[in-house]
Amino acid sequence: MYVSREIETAINKWLDxxxxxxxxxxxxxxxxxxxxHIRDQLIDESSYDRDHIIYVSFDDEIERLKFEKxxxxxxxxxxxxxxxxxxxxxxxQYLEKAGLRLKVIFDKYHDRIKFIITGSSSxxxxxxxxxxxxxxxxxxxxxxSFPEFLSAKDTKMxxxxxxxxxxxxxxxxxxxxxxxxxxxxxxxxxxxxxxxPRIVLLDDMEKKEFLLRQLVxxxxxxxxxxxxxxxxxxxxxxxxxxxxxHCGKLLNFENISSHLKIDIRRVNEVIxxxxxxxxxxxxxxYYKNLTTxxxxxxxxxxxxxxxxxxxxxxxxxxxxxxxxxxxxVFSQLNRFEKxxxxxxxxxxxxxxxxxxxxxxxxxxxPKITRSLKSYLATYSPPIAVIANYETIQKQKTPNSVVYFIxxxxx
Numbered sequence: 299m300y301v302s303r304e305i306e307t308a309i310n311k312w313l314d315x316x317x318x319x320x321x322x323x324x325x326x327x328x329x330x331x332x333x334x335h336i337r338d339q340l341i342d343e344s345s346y347d348r349d350h351i352i353y354v355s356f357d358d359e360i361e362r363l364k365f366e367k368x369x370x371x372x373x374x375x376x377x378x379x380x381x382x383x384x385x386x387x388x389x390x391q392y393l394e395k396a397g398l399r400l401k402v403i404f405d406k407y408h409d410r411i412k413f414i415i416t417g418s419s420s421x422x423x424x425x426x427x428x429x430x431x432x433x434x435x436x437x438x439x440x441x442x443s444f445p446e447f448l449s450a451k452d453t454k455m456x457x458x459x460x461x462x463x464x465x466x467x468x469x470x471x472x473x474x475x476x477x478x479x480x481x482x483x484x485x486x487x488x489x490x491x492x493x494x495p496r497i498v499l500l501d502d503m504e505k506k507e508f509l510l511r512q513l514v515x516x517x518x519x520x521x522x523x524x525x526x527x528x529x530x531x532x533x534x535x536x537x538x539x540x541x542x543x544h545c546g547k548l549l550n551f552e553n554i555s556s557h558l559k560i561d562i563r564r565v566n567e568v569i570x571x572x573x574x575x576x577x578x579x580x581x582x583x584y585y586k587n588l589t590t591x592x593x594x595x596x597x598x599x600x601x602x603x604x605x606x607x608x609x610x611x612x613x614x615x616x617x618x619x620x621x622x623x624x625x626x627v628f629s630q631l632n633r634f635e636k637x638x639x640x641x642x643x644x645x646x647x648x649x650x651x652x653x654x655x656x657x658x659x660x661x662x663x664p665k666i667t668r669s670l671k672s673y674l675a676t677y678s679p680p681i682a683v684i685a686n687y688e689t690i691q692k693q694k695t696p697n698s699v700v701y702f703i704x705x706x707x708x
Contacts, residue, residue: 397429441493492604
């Protein structure tokens with residue numbers, strides 16, 4: 299079963315252009331599946347025949363070593379004639395000096411070859427991008443968003459979501475929804491087990507939990523150990539488990555170092571690795587007034603809540619676990635190509651998220667807080683959003699229109 303991904307439309311716009319397309323994101327988020335889908339789509343459209351599309355995975359040590367030995371000869375050996383070819387290069391983070399090698403073959407073959415590459419380490423892709431300035435377009439593929447999850451689990455609810463979803467750049471009609479309970483029931487499964495495609499497509503809950511445990515092991519063994527060395531293994535697992543119980547909180551390196559008895563420089567290094575391999579993400583404070591708004595400490599969220607839950611050994615979700623609900627809202631906002639931050643002042647006024655200047659508060663019991671009023675008075679955004687479970691309404695304030703929106707509709 300193939301589930302369409304939200305980034306496909308954007309990728310399709312670049313398939314006929316010369317630039318290298320890079321698809322990056324967490325391990326097991328569907329990058330290889332998307333590559334094969336693009337291949338099949340182009341064959342169906344008669345843009346290429348099957349023989350002119352070459353798939354290579356550098357997770358295969360033999361292929362990696364051959365490519366590294368002589369990249370030009372490797373590519374030449376795959377060409378069957380002088381017409382246009384498409385190369386799908388998977389897991390390029392395993393290549394040594396990948397950026398320089400790709401630059402050489404791109405400069406020689408870009409008029410004959412289209413390259414699409416994938417990777418699961420943002421640090422390595424940034425290094426590759428640095429060598430390929432002006433030659434590469436980046437796309438991020440995360441685990442299934444909630445809409446993609448709905449598409450996989452319940453097509454009727456997916457269509458219902460698409461008809462009623464909230465859009466930040468459009469006026470939203472505040473009306474009650476008949477099937478909101480059904481959407482929230484599916485939300486519970488999504489928050490509990492996350493959005494990794496293989497896990498979403500399983501119905502057996504024990505198998506879901508088992509595969510999540512396997513996925514954490516695979517991350518540590520294949521991404522962290524293979525890319526950064528054996529010395530990071532235990533520290534990475536300890537820090538991940540610590541972060542699982544501090545999801546959505548301000549990141550404090552001193553506290554982590556003291557609690558886990560790990561040198562603070564190692565803590566900083568490991569957290570950078572965890573972020574570069576798409577396990578976690580830091581969001582930084584939004585500020586304009588340098589004297590009254592905090593500017594340093596980021597908040598920490600998990601890219602996928604299922605990973606957080608297996609690390610915490612906690613698969614019981616309830617409305618009282620507001621930090622998981624907030625992590626869900628983070629994951630929904632994170633998929634947009636907009637800056638995502640939080641707002642906090644020295645007087646302790648705080649707004650959970652700032653999405654391209656628009657404040658988004660996450661509330662189990664929805665209300666316009668004093669902190670939100672403070673932000674509205676300071677910045678006068680056109681709208682504000684209070685993400686909650688089931689309340690749909692809008693209120694006008696002197697500065698903005700405040701929408702109360704069920705988080706499942708974001």
